[in-house]
Amino acid sequence: MISVLIPAYNWNVYPLVLALYNQLEEEDIPFEILVIDDASESEFHPLNQKINSIEHCSFQSLKKNIGRGSLRNLLASQSVYDWLLFLDCDVKPIGRGFVKKYIAVAKKAKGTVFCGGIAYRKEDRSKGELRYNFGVKSEEVALSVREKRPIKYFFTANFFIHRDIFDRIHFEESLKKYGREDLLFASTLEKEGVFIKQIENRVYHLGIDSNEVFTMKTMQATENLFFLADNKLVKERDHLLLRVALLLNDCKIGVFFGKKHAYFKKKAIENSSVIYLNLLKMSYLCFLFNRK
Incomplete structure (x- = not known):
């Protein structure tokens, strides 16, 4: 069964x-x-x-x-x-x-x-x-x-x-x-x-990663999300991060925001902050879209 x-x-x-x-x-x-x-x-x-x-x-x-x-x-x-x-x-x-x-x-x-x-x-x-x-x-x-x-x-x-x-x-x-x-x-x-x-x-x-390891995995997951979007395997509506990143790019601030991902990663690690973690994901996704 x-x-x-x-x-x-x-x-x-x-x-x-x-x-x-x-x-x-x-x-x-x-x-x-x-x-x-x-x-x-x-x-x-x-x-x-x-x-x-x-x-x-x-x-x-x-x-x-x-x-x-x-x-x-x-x-x-x-x-x-x-x-x-x-x-x-x-x-x-x-x-x-x-x-x-x-x-x-x-x-x-x-x-x-x-x-x-x-x-x-x-x-x-x-x-x-x-x-x-x-x-x-x-x-x-x-x-x-x-x-x-x-x-x-x-x-x-x-x-x-x-x-x-x-x-x-x-x-x-x-x-x-x-x-x-x-x-x-x-x-x-x-x-x-x-x-x-x-x-x-x-x-x-039970498998709780350290702050450093988790931010690294978060960036890998963001790279996968970019891959899925870039290859039309998921739609924008399927994920808030995609919608926000594309909106920032449309507003012409995605390039600037994308350059901040290292800063957000550092703050997320130092403060164990979910807010900074989410900013890291959005910033890194903008970086990936503008790197193409």
Whole structure:
């Protein structure tokens, strides 16, 4: 019935797999848990190899990095069951009923993609205050808010999709850097008439990056957003950043604003400020548009 698919990179996935295994065993349904590491050469490989000793579970590490989208497609191609539960490796299901909730919705709507949502633990704030602040403000939002903007709050860290849909709509493999594959995937679902249903079935995001690492990843995600827009893979209306950047360019201030991205990056790191982080994204996107 369920294939749990976990793309991994430099993370100890064993505790997550064990927790999911215990929940799935209680449900008495056919299942498998597949974990593939994207050639991270991680110190956690010996721990993750223990996954292979758990019934219906497997771990493998690729010899060459293929990127986040390609890795998710590979996981799906190796799976055998009809329902695919995609989880990031650095999450933790909230509560013992996590799997049960997804099984319940699977019985109702095969043509719907379900998103469970993301939450953050206060004790993880010290790992990276900027990432934590951004997550709480922009990702850990109420179900009522997510329901109004299902594409904006579609997170690949925790979603449930039937194989019939995924066989039609794969992840874009040209995106090799971090970020924005969720936007493109959700936009494609909408274009193909697939309903995205937000539900209350959250996971904690445990992998909190330092301020320096998170700003670097944010810039990579902005480069991906520029790539998607430049290649007409997403529309302006799909993302506020695109609309703002193009408006600034139309007002002839995009060139000047784009030159400020290094300053905004510095301030975001120093102040753990989501405001400066958003200014960094807008400024860097203007820079990329005017660099063409």
